[in-house]
Amino acid sequence: MVTQTAQSPALPTDMMAIGIPVPGGPEALVPQRLPIPVPGEGEVLIRVAAAGVNRPDVLQRMGKYPPPPGAPDTPGLEVSGTVVALGSGVDAALMGQAVCALVAGGGYAEYAVAPAPQCLPVPGGYDLIEAAALPETLFTVWTNLFERAYVVAGDTVLVHGGTSGIATMAIRLCNLFDITIIVTCGSDAKCKAALDWGADHAINYRDADFVTEVGRITEGKGVQAVLDMVGGDYLPRNLACLAPDGRHVSIAVLGGAKAEIFIPQIMQNRLTLTGSTLRARSVAFKGLVADELSRTVWPFVAQGKLRPAMDRTYPLAQASAAHARMEAGDHVGKIVLVVE
Template structure:
């Protein structure tokens, strides 16, 4: 564990990213707001870096409001130093470096986190990389391994192979003996996906990913699809699944409606499921954090698992970070430096 440093005096106000109304990246602006006070079971983190994720973009567009009680400030993951403890917190100490999954508030100089949703930053892990881990690691672990039941020796298909989620799925899959096929847009992104850890990368712009999956698997199909597109992709994903396959949807970038053949679902015994992480209760996230601490975090501590990093932007340039994400040119995680 990293050495502790005594926290500095906590100011009354901080810089955070706000917006007056939903819109494009330009609506994001820095503003001065009060520093929050931790309640029971919470800690206050002096943010060093905050991760930028697709749900932040959707929130800015006005389509993903924060759940009740969550901060309206965007940002679902942070890394930094614990500077204050709420009532009942005993597992963390002031000065400790942690990363945390949060329900909002990450785009700020200080952020509240539930203590049980924090993970210790191991020595040797830079804080920018620590900030890039929680949202993707929690999401992939729950949806691929818990909800999708992926296990050693299986083959899975992951769309968006160079995104934060896609790259995390490829790396975790490789570490746990799973063959990961990804889709990506263009030869450069496909090459990057292979370097990251995917066993196969399909350029969806120049080939039919259904045909390629069947060619790669010798006609057997994959055991699991991790889908971030939905819409018309669902029917095509189902064609990629082998018998008894599982289809897990975690985003609907291609639309919220899909038309599928339910007779095929029954005949081939397919399972369709999905989830959203942000609205889940604190108890669920705490249990998920415990499982990750026991199963995946040792890989972080050993250095075997590291996030793929794209670019770092100053906190006040959050609009530029969102513009880069929406342009689709990034490979790996974008973070903000507070």
């Protein structure tokens, strides 16, 4: 059952959304008209203000990352906007609230359905476009770096892709929680951008061996954790960067899905290799993460101390241009689609 407050205007019957009729390049993203989704039990309908663009959206567009069962075919994993309708069992206080939300799909649209437990309130004065750039990277970095790798104040971590949405969020969180962060980037300009954003050290992997540089920076001690999106031949090199009892977390395999490692090294240094994906996890799990973020991180958001690194915004209808920029690799921080 859907409920609306008497003050809410009647909703239109259809909306503009971005579809993928045939997988392919950025041009495969096509504006289309779709019926407005109806929130089910425990869900809310959000009038979308903005939607973040993420690497999994690119993979989905290419036909390499299908949405999980039950998720919309429309890409988009994070949105911000206003709650305009409620499914059954949802607290009526959510009606009319400005929220940002993690979704399993459907974000590239004028309206999107989100599980209520995956919504976080947007503080007054916080820009809704910036808010749309928070959920995917925040949930990902928190669950993998802070929960799976259990980093704490005083630790040093290594994160690859230093100017990506993931790494720029990791930089800010490490700054807030007194963790030293080393990042790798593919140019001096990107290294400077990462340092300006708050990274403690930035290594241009095209000019220097990051394993050697991590050893130099840590005076041979190594790092307590590595957050890796590359995979492939980076894995054994990452392990060489870890201190005894270090933790390695894989969250993507952009550089290859297979690696050869020396098992005795893991045994002798008591290393932990782990990894995760987020999109297919249950609403119950994501709701628990949202609760933890609400307690531990959201006060920084409310104080204006946690903002995403913003690259560029594009109108929703120009999603193909946003994907082209992401694939070109020149962006620093988040690319966001704005519903006008």
